[in-house]
Amino acid sequence: MSHPPAFYSPRHVVVLAHPNRSSFNGLVADAYCEAVRACGQEAIVRDLYGMGFDPLLKDHERPGRQGFALSNDVEAEHDAIRGSNVFVMVYPIWFGMPPAMMKGYVDRVLGAGVTPQDVRHRTALTLMKGQRLVNITSSGASKHWLNEQDQMEALRNVLGRYLLHAFAIKAYEDLHFGETTEGLDQEYIDQNLAVVDQRARSICAAVAADRAAHGATAG
Amino acid sequence: MSDQSSAQPRHVVVLAHPNPNSFNASVVRTYCETVRSCGQEAIVRDLYAMGFDPVLKDDERPRAQGITLSPDVEAELAAIRGADIYTLVYPIWFAMPPAMMTGYIDRVLGAGVTAREIQDRAGESVLSGRHMLGITTSGTREIWLDEQGQIESLRSLIDHYLLHAFRMKSCEHLHLGGIVEGFSKRFVDQALYEVYERARKVCATVAAERHAAGARRRGST
Numbered sequence: 001m002s003h004p005p006a007f008y009s010p011r012h013v014v015v016l017a018h019p020n021r022s023s024f025n026g027l028v029a030d031a032y033c034e035a036v037r038a039c040g041q042e043a044i045v046r047d048l049y050g051m052g053f054d055p056l057l058k059d060h061e062r063p064g065r066q067g068f069a070l071s072n073d074v075e076a077e078h079d080a081i082r083g084s085n086v087f088v089m090v091y092p093i094w095f096g097m098p099p100a101m102m103k104g105y106v107d108r109v110l111g112a113g114v115t116p117q118d119v120r121h122r123t124a125l126t127l128m129k130g131q132r133l134v135n136i137t138s139s140g141a142s143k144h145w146l147n148e149q150d151q152m153e154a155l156r157n158v159l160g161r162y163l164l165h166a167f168a169i170k171a172y173e174d175l176h177f178g179e180t181t182e183g184l185d186q187e188y189i190d191q192n193l194a195v196v197d198q199r200a201r202s203i204c205a206a207v208a209a210d211r212a213a214h215g216a217t218a219g
Numbered sequence: 220m221s222d223q224s225s226a227q228p229r230h231v232v233v234l235a236h237p238n239p240n241s242f243n244a245s246v247v248r249t250y251c252e253t254v255r256s257c258g259q260e261a262i263v264r265d266l267y268a269m270g271f272d273p274v275l276k277d278d279e280r281p282r283a284q285g286i287t288l289s290p291d292v293e294a295e296l297a298a299i300r301g302a303d304i305y306t307l308v309y310p311i312w313f314a315m316p317p318a319m320m321t322g323y324i325d326r327v328l329g330a331g332v333t334a335r336e337i338q339d340r341a342g343e344s345v346l347s348g349r350h351m352l353g354i355t356t357s358g359t360r361e362i363w364l365d366e367q368g369q370i371e372s373l374r375s376l377i378d379h380y381l382l383h384a385f386r387m388k389s390c391e392h393l394h395l396g397g398i399v400e401g402f403s404k405r406f407v408d409q410a411l412y413e414v415y416e417r418a419r420k421v422c423a424t425v426a427a428e429r430h431a432a433g434a435r436r437r438g439s440t
Contacts, residue, residue, distance in 0.1 A: 019274075019275060019276055019277035019280070020277045020280075049274075055273060055274065055318040055322070056237070056267070056273065056317075056318060056319055057237060057312070057317060057318070058237060059237040059238045062237070062238070064358075064399075094275070094321075094324075094325050094329070095321075095324050095325065095329050095332075095380065095381065095384060096377065096380035096381075096384075097315065097316075097321050097324070097377070098315075098321070099274075099321070099322075099325060100273035100274055100275070100318040100319070100321045100322030100325060101274060101318070103315055103316070103317070103318040103321050104273075104317075104318030106312075106315075107312050107313065107317060107318055111312070111313050115358070116357065116358030116399065117358075119313075140333065151380065157314075158314045158315055162313065162314040163313065163314075166313060166314075
């Protein structure tokens with residue numbers, strides 16, 4: 001499943017965790033998807049609040065334990081996102097961390113069945129194996145302040161490098177928007193969404209290049 | 220701070236684990252027994268058992284026109300307010316706390332605190348001026364987590380960040396690694412002994428603070 005036939009267009013899954021669909025984060029998700037579609041690729045949104053996703057890992061979902069079993073909602077979610085080339089996580093940073101919704105999506109869906117031993121030996125078989133991970137985050141604090149607190153680097157370690165390793169992901173990149181508080185002016189929003197648009201296009205180009213290279217070696 | 224003049228020092232112990240027979244649950248039991256044997260009070264908030272809802276609502280986000288706390292958050296704040304120390308016990312899953320614990324921070328411990336207040340170090344929360352202790356467990360040994368820079372990142376994500384954001388008195392961390400299914404009783408006992416020792420140390424610290432505060436009060440009359 002890691003190499004779907006070349007005639008499928010590449011697919012991006014945008015996972016959104018924000019309680020307000022018309023928030024800046026919601027706009028980021030929309031801008032990303034529009035850019036992907038403009039590049040002739042496919043984009044789907046998983047709006048976790050909108051879906052009423054349950055972020056709490058159940059006891060029987062704990063990896064490597066006796067009686068391990070995935071819940072129906074997790075299986076259904078896997079079916080919805082399986083075979084995607086790019087996983088884009090869009091969320092606000094609250095108290096230095098992702099919202100519970102996003103953390104729960106990692107615990108239950110993206111990390112389903114992955115044991116500490118899998119992580120250590122990089123043997124995890126996940127839906128993200130060999131694919132790309134992108135984090136697009138926002139916070140009310142300034143980027144400068146977060147940097148000073150080592151927050152950006154810490155988040156990158158945890159949600160970037162660690163997941164890259166744990167889920168055998170091929171590449172990680174991120175984009176952060178600071179000072180996204182209530183009542184943003186339109187100009188600021190437009191500027192930032194233009195940055196999202198640009199980044200989405202560069203990711204689409206990279207994915208298309210992967211495809212071309214894979215097609216070339218397969219041929 | 221009138222509530223802090225209650226008879227004994229109080230520890231609020233917050234547990235985020237789905238299994239009541241887990242090692243994390245044993246850590247909580249050992250911690251509380253030790254606290255009580257020191258003549259202090261311990262109350263447990265077992266988030267899975269309580270059915271706590273970790274998902275922050277749109278109405279609960281701090282806004283210019285103020286913030287509306289949900290009834291469950293109000294009730295939780297009333298239950299935990301005024302403790303000398305908040306002890307958070309949780310497993311590390313994929314280098315972070317479970318969603319249950321991040322949601323407890325988002326909704327309860329950080330209720331109503333804005334990004335601006337955090338940046339200005341003016342956040343008012345139940346944690347302000349209190350101690351915090353994080354006790355975490357992981358399936359890999361600490362040394363491997365360290366190689367990945369995880370322990371340091373987790374500390375800066377949670378401990379350092381909350382310490383400053385909420386102007387806490389102190390924020391300490393005890394990590395117990397190598398916790399996998401079916402590990403030996405000797406290993407469990409050893410890890411729980413570390414919890415016992417740390418709990419005793421914490422009790423001594425808060426007792427000394429109470430004593431000093433009492434002496435200041437008596438001196439001022």
